[in-house]
Amino acid sequence: MDTHTFRTRRLAGPTGLLAGALLLVGLAACGNGSGGDVETQTGAETTETASVPETTEEESPVPEETTPYLDPSLGEPSKSGSDSQTTITGTVESGIESGCLVLEYDGTVYGIFGSYDASVVYAGAQVTLHGQVDAGMMSTCQQGTPFVVEDAESAD
Template sequence: MLLALLTACGAGGGGSEDDASATPTTSPSESPTGATTEETSVPENSPSLPPLDESSKPGSTSELTITGTVQSGVESGCLILEHEGTVYGIYGSYDSSIVYAGAEVTLHGVIDEGMMTTCQQGTPFVVSEAETAG
């Protein structure tokens, strides 16, 4: 925009003869539109990102173990488990002869708060291993 204004002022009439023949110039740090550009660099002390593997994907956390009594959720076919005051929705591949409403279980897995579910209840807990509590 600045360049357009400078060009308009220099090309329009009025002013001295020197003004009419003057051409606007841009510095190396300006683009033709007048916007300044700058190169970006990463500071030496900035943290680096971890490699993208299963544990660093959004919604993934470290392995967690929860124990309690499995209950039926409010939606048909959904199971929940309350552990230390938190209600977890139970998902993943697990043995349904171990994990069912009324069963006392210990579940190993991860929380996935970004998971979309139809159960509408509890923090999503993706089971990797299930065993009877004992």
């Protein structure tokens, strides 16, 4: 049996007419245009059943004591105490993402970033890197603790 025809016949019966009438009444009630007040009508008499409170401009929607505070120094290496120069030595490896380099030193994997000589720092090279750890740095490499290289030398 054609589904479209079946649905049409089903809605045309007495139950379908009642459901259609209820749907129309519901839609008409939604579009009464009353704005902020919800009203019900009984004959010629209208009674107010609920009202939406209005806020004044003087009232704050969120109390001050619950307003979150974000410290602007978060994520800035100059504020977090990571200004110290660090030296790491090891073999550079390719990262899991294309174009990313990592180096494992003393049990920690470092992602290598910064301005460095690509003829010295490349996958497979033994190097000594001087720079700073920047734990707040965001990267697409998704691997290791970010290490910003300031100077690189071959360890061979």
